[in-house]
Amino acid sequence: EVQLGESGGGLVQPGGSLRLSCAVSGFTVSDYYMTWVRQAPGKGLEWVSVIFRGGSTYYGDSVKGRFTISRDNSKNTLYLQMDSLRSEDTAVYFCARATATTRSLDYWGQGTLVTVSS
Amino acid sequence: DIVMTQTPLSSPVTLGQPASISCRSSQSLLHSDGSTYLSWLQQRPGQPPRLLMYKISNRLSGVPDRFSGSGAGTDFTLKISRVEAEDVGVYYCMQATRFPSTFGQGTKLEIK
Numbered sequence: 374e375v376q377l378g379e380s381g382g383g384l385v386q387p388g389g390s391l392r393l394s395c396a397v398s399g400f401t402v403s404d405y406y407m408t409w410v411r412q413a414p415g416k417g418l419e420w421v422s423v424i425f426r427g428g429s430t431y432y433g434d435s436v437k438g439r440f441t442i443s444r445d446n447s448k449n450t451l452y453l454q455m456d457s458l459r460s461e462d463t464a465v466y467f468c469a470r471a472t473a474t475t476r477s478l479d480y481w482g483q484g485t486l487v488t489v490s491s
Numbered sequence: 492d493i494v495m496t497q498t499p500l501s502s503p504v505t506l507g508q509p510a511s512i513s514c515r516s517s518q519s520l521l522h523s524d525g526s527t528y529l530s531w532l533q534q535r536p537g538q539p540p541r542l543l544m545y546k547i548s549n550r551l552s553g554v555p556d557r558f559s560g561s562g563a564g565t566d567f568t569l570k571i572s573r574v575e576a577e578d579v580g581v582y583y584c585m586q587a588t589r590f591p592s593t594f595g596q597g598t599k600l601e602i603k
Contacts (some may be wrong), residue, residue: 408592410540417597418532418540418583423590431590434492467539476587477530477545484539 375399375480377468382485389458389489395451395468395482402444406471407451408478409442411464411487421466422453426473435461458489493518493586497595503603510571512598514584519564521588528587531560531569534597535580543582544569576602 381393395407409421422432422442430442441454451468465486469478494517504510520527531544542551544560547567557572571578579602584595 418594420592420594433591475545476528477542479542479551481539
């Protein structure tokens with residue numbers, strides 16, 4: 374059974390850092406486009422970042438230069454390192470997977486809440 | 492970046508009646524490989540999003556056939572032939588033809 378589970382969210386001060394993890398089971402992270410999507414309270418979905426099978430990455434404009442996506446194939450886990458956090462980064466962060474053939478996000482985790490506030 | 496614009500942003504519908512959501516992209520979503528990477532997702536209250544359709548019109552296994560997708564280029568539509576109570580939620584289109592991927596603003600489907 375395919376499962377994704379995020380962890381690492383919490384309260385952090387502006388300018389601080391946080392690392393999110395997404396542990397998966399039922400598939401191998403390196404076989405898929407692994408993606409982070411966030412949702413600010415009461416708002417819509419915002420695409421954050423992707424890591425492709427070959428390891429190359431893309432970021433949304435609002436997080437470029439501050440966030441870093443990575444994966445540990447031995448742990449079958451996806452990460453999102455978030456630095457220089459701002460209040461507008463407050464959101465629920467979801468990890469999701471996409472196949473290379475469809476590029477659609479077919480499985481999602483439940484999300485982890487990040488709150489950036491002093 | 493490609494901008495995705497959905498209309499309407501809110502859609503009150505009577506049970507058993509059809510519903511339609513439009514999604515327009517600022518650039519063609521036709522990829523050089525011949526595919527159009529436009530998908531539709533549903534988010535019920537308190538839940539993570541759920542994939543409904545991929546590559547415009549392909550229904551994910553388990554999605555009721557009252558959902559259908561159509562379109563090409565820059566204009567796409569999600570239709571529900573007969574709305575049921577379980578269809579309440581917010582619907583998003585998403586493009587993955589060009590990265591960064593982008594979502595539409597979401598359309599809230601509610602029952603009249």
